[in-house]
Amino acid sequence: MNRREERSRELREHYRGTVALVTGAASGIGRALATELVARGATVVVADIDREGVVAVASRLEQAAGGVDAVPTRALPAVLDVTNADDVAELVARTARDHAGIDFVFNNAGIGVGGPVADLTLAHWRRVLDVNLWGVINGVQAAYPAMVAQGHGHIVNTASLSGLLPSPMLVPYSTSKHAVVGLSVGLRMEAAGRGVKVTVVCPGVIETPLLDKRNPDDLPPVGSPDIRAMLTRLVGRPYPAASLATDVLDGVARNRAIIVTPFHARRAWALYRASPGLLIDRGAARMRGALRPSS
Template sequence: MVDYYTGKVCLVTGANSGIGYAISEELLKRGATVYMAGRSREKVAEAVARLSAYGDRARPLVMDVTKQEQVQKGIEDTAAEAGRLDFLFNNAGVGGTIPFEMATLDDWKAIIDTNIWSVVYGVHAAVPIMLKQGFGHVVNTSSIAGIVPPPFQALYSLTKYGVTGLTECLKYEYAEKGLYFSTICPANIATPIFNKGIDGQARGELRIPDDAYPADKAASLILDRVAEHRGIIVVPEEPYTDLWKGYILGTPEVEERLSQMARERREAFEKGGTYF
């Protein structure tokens, strides 16, 4: 049976690590051609080399997603070289868990540049190409923090709510034009993000939470749901879909859970806890 992704041309940002790498590998397994984008030429080359079993279907693309000209050129060059652009995965991003009062305006600017402007640049470049060809699917990575607000993640949550809002609006706006939009909302996926700061640089030892969901399983679930043209895709689906519904409904359980998280994080920071 031919897979939904066979022969499709995909561009994945942040493809050298974590969820982006796992999505790239899963797309390749399912028969797609993948332009694996990252800001470091060396890291991208290394990631593509790890996937050499897929031959020239894994292709390197160097672009810093905070630079509009680089994103525009990367997307336009991809579509020109491949003759089409079926999927854009705007996945690159940074985390940030920090008390609001500790955040500098430079922190706000840095996280907004990486998590919001990157996605704006991506859709700005891809939508005209997709409209012209009459098809295309943009998959933007938000977060569970883009549908439920975790305390001490105000910076991160602002950026991810932005991504969710943008993607959901476009989903309805272009539904009649043959374009699809999906919002990925991961929660605790086992990737290197857990010891990185807002600047994307690793600090200290990597401490992935014990209950983190494997990145390869997350990628497989994401691609299954994207193929179904789902809008908001929560990964893993449970218990986080229940958390999301409970938050929207204002259930006492979820209110208490978020309040408890705030108390624990405040205590951890007051004991000299981590910045990220």
């Protein structure tokens, strides 16, 4: 085995026999993370608000795994609304109790809310902050003290490239994701002395059902953007969720602070850091053209 193969094996072994909780695991990135965790030998609590989805994903993973080598692997479904702090705390506590500890919590559940800010209502802002930001806060407040008490653990929060860059037409979403980045990097510095690791994941455009969703149906209708078309044009072609999951689990095993992937996301972030004013002014000029009423 050469050095590279040896390192790749070590990164996979990092998860063997561990216990992980993944929110938003019925679909897209969460499902891909749960699948890759099970493939690497972890026991995974597959949590989502979508009851049918979690049951289907957990039973598929359970069948596919059937134990990795001699280590029994399990995928356990849990119906969970991440906006309910009591339920999040209860699930984290139950998982830690049932498995004598909890090694990883992936606060991944999220929704997209967009449209021109002038057309949005406070309900649009509240909904996206409730799920994308408070969902993560609830996960952190439930997991972090338990991890401090057990002396180890790794919290992995899914933000977005939109948490690092300006995202017109997705301003509430981008606001929630900037907050998740701030929460994660600050907590990482604080948590290091308590034996707990924190990583924030900032994916670019990933091939999941989110790209084709519009704002939640119960919110007042606004002209919400075609997210797939807009992000593909501005950032790059969608990257497979399974490849993202591999990048994330390898990055977490390396204890990276911020995981920005795929390449199109790293390129956009590098351009922004090199000259934020230029990128914002160019973006504003493009938006002026795009939003000008046609006569």
